[in-house]
Amino acid sequence: MANLVVTILLISAAASATPAAAYTNYTVGGPAGWFFNATTNTSSTDFSKWAANQTFNLGDFLVFKTNSNQTVVQTYNETTYRSCSTDDSLDNDTFQYSGGNNQFGEALTIAVPLTIEGLNYYFSDADDGVQCEQGMRFQIAVKHGVGLPPSLSQPPPPPYAEPPPEGEAQTPPSTVPGGAQTKNHGGLSRGANVREVVCILLLCFGILSFY
Ligand SMILES: *[C@@H]1O[C@H](CO)[C@@H](O)[C@H](O)[C@H]1NC(C)=O
Numbered sequence: 760m761a762n763l764v765v766t767i768l769l770i771s772a773a774a775s776a777t778p779a780a781a782y783t784n785y786t787v788g789g790p791a792g793w794f795f796n797a798t799t800n801t802s803s804t805d806f807s808k809w810a811a812n813q814t815f816n817l818g819d820f821l822v823f824k825t826n827s828n829q830t831v832v833q834t835y836n837e838t839t840y841r842s843c844s845t846d847d848s849l850d851n852d853t854f855q856y857s858g859g860n861n862q863f864g865e866a867l868t869i870a871v872p873l874t875i876e877g878l879n880y881y882f883s884d885a886d887d888g889v890q891c892e893q894g895m896r897f898q899i900a901v902k903h904g905v906g907l908p909p910s911l912s913q914p915p916p917p918p919y920a921e922p923p924p925e926g927e928a929q930t931p932p933s934t935v936p937g938g939a940q941t942k943n944h945g946g947l948s949r950g951a952n953v954r955e956v957v958c959i960l961l962l963c964f965g966i967l968s969f970y
Pocket residue numbers: 782783784820870944
């Protein structure tokens with residue numbers, strides 16, 4: 760019995776270890792970062808050229824070194840991308856990442872996980888689309904690579920809420936990939952680990968009570 764428990768724990772430890780070198784974090788634009796100069800009406804670098812010179816895989820992150828004068832919009836919808844605007848976009852294919860403040864020029868680092876294979880589009884919708892039209896946009900083709908790590912392959916656990924009274928419908932957990940803000944991703948992987956441990960404990964108790 761003890762051996763069985765040890766085996767289960769070892770298998771679980773191996774399964775939750777993420778291969779360290781499998782994923783890459785790309786700083787968007789390289790040293791130039793994700794900036795727009797409103798005086799010269801230009802972006803800090805040619806982002807399309809930057810993107811064309813990289814290979815992107817599931818589980819990689821795009822790290823936007825920027826400030827609150829720019830936004831980061833991720834979309835899977837080419838029409839939204841071409842329009843430089845989120846006004847008509849659908850909730851399920853377009854995500855705006857923001858640092859949660861409205862001060863101009865405040866430094867921000869925004870990490871966006873790549874969770875969907877195929878074309879992913881990025882732009883800043885600040886200045887009513889002018890930034891985007893003037894070069895603050897690019898597209899990438901995300902390849903499969905080794906696939907998503909466990910920390911990104913499931914939606915974040917729903918926040919704890921008081922159980923509803925008997926008979927009331929519960930809100931289903933969100934299944935939107937990549938829709939959470941960057942800050943949530945640490946919590947996401949912790950949540951997954953906690954769930955694993957709970958599952959293992961339940962399994963062990965189940966086996967114990969069986970015997
Ligand atoms: C990549 O960025 C994510 C999100 O900030 C972070 O959790 C992860 O540790 C980073 N990975 C590497 C290899 O720096």
